[in-house]
Amino acid sequence: MKLRVLYFARLRERLGCAEETLDCAGSTVADLVAQLQARGGMWAEELAADQAYRVAVNQDIVALDAALSENAEVAIFPPVTGG
Amino acid sequence: MKLRVLYFARLRERLGCAEETLDCAGSTVADLVAQLQARGGMWAEELAADQAYRVAVNQDIVALDAALSENAEVAIFPPVTGG
Amino acid sequence: MKIMVQSAAFELGAEVDAMRRGRSDIGAIASFVGLARDMNDGSDVAAMTLEHYPGMTEKALAALVEEAQSRWTLLDVTLIHRVGRLLPGDPIVLVAVAGSHRGEAFAACEFIMDYLKTRAPFWKKEETPEGERWVEARASDDAAAMRWGKND
């Protein structure tokens, strides 16, 4: 399915990508993360299982097993540090 | 011993007295209170054992068994309600 | 540190700005303003008068702030309490606490208010349609002060 994927803060800088549109073969957030890790390099490193990052789908933070839907807005970012 | 005694708020109004200087025969706050109660009327009523009032000696809140000293400033008042 | 008992109004913004002016080590300022309400214990309140015990009041407020400073690492504290006649909507009390981090600023600010409610010699008299009445102390205020533990 088609997804809009956004990256923020340290992840945006490390991955060299703020936003992309892609086709995801799977149906969950974990499937998307696996697909991105498969790109290798920084993608494999930054999205490794032991890295702390958060995923939001349509602007709500979700767990890795959350389902994706066509044209969803997915965001991947480090733990937040505002306030 | 000689004491300066102050009354505040509801107690000041009920007793009709804001401040007085008196001679106290005893040596503790309880002795002073007993002496005031002995005046009868409002004094006996307002300073009865089941009434909620506070006593400060030289501007520190103390218990009834606290000692008095010559020329101490004693204040008797209802529980505080500021803030 | 600033502690004031006054009949004049105060400005929260001005007080907090004065705390942080010229410094950049403060990370958190927790503040509280208590206001006179138009309603209390089921009666309309047209106005209230705050009586206090001059001399002891300043001493009691200083003791509250000292106690807070002994419990938490604070960078500055401002405490202002008004006396005299106040109308509904008027600010009565201001507490502002500056710290490096928010946890201690929040805790100290609430602690000072809780202790003030049971230890500082102020008394409120309300003007209601049924006449004037002295406000009674609340058990909930004693309970709020108790949760900080004994320290006498």
Add this chain to the structure above:
Amino acid sequence: MKIMVQSAAFELGAEVDAMRRGRSDIGAIASFVGLARDMNDGSDVAAMTLEHYPGMTEKALAALVEEAQSRWTLLDVTLIHRVGRLLPGDPIVLVAVAGSHRGEAFAACEFIMDYLKTRAPFWKKEETPEGERWVEARASDDAAAMRWGKND
């Protein structure tokens, strides 16, 4: 209720005055201002830049305020968070909560700050003598948010 994400500075006094203007049912306003410090994790900080996730930010802040309103009876809430480049001493975030009584105003104000620290999509990047660095999330912030109990 007022929720803002903005690069402009805010005025605590003006925000709190706006909450209480024309009303006399508010008994307590608890507020918090978070400020940029000149020092963090042992390094001098010359400036910081706050990045956020436009769209989600507003949604997350509204959810925090709604959650607070479901837990306590509140009369008004103002929440302002700045983004962009800030210097030491600059205010970053403001939370002000109006209630009938102080207990709920204090609790809701601290709750909103604790949840904001772990749930609102803001990220800080600091300029230090060693170069730029992204601020790492603190375990203490997770712990502070956890004490309010699970609600997901």
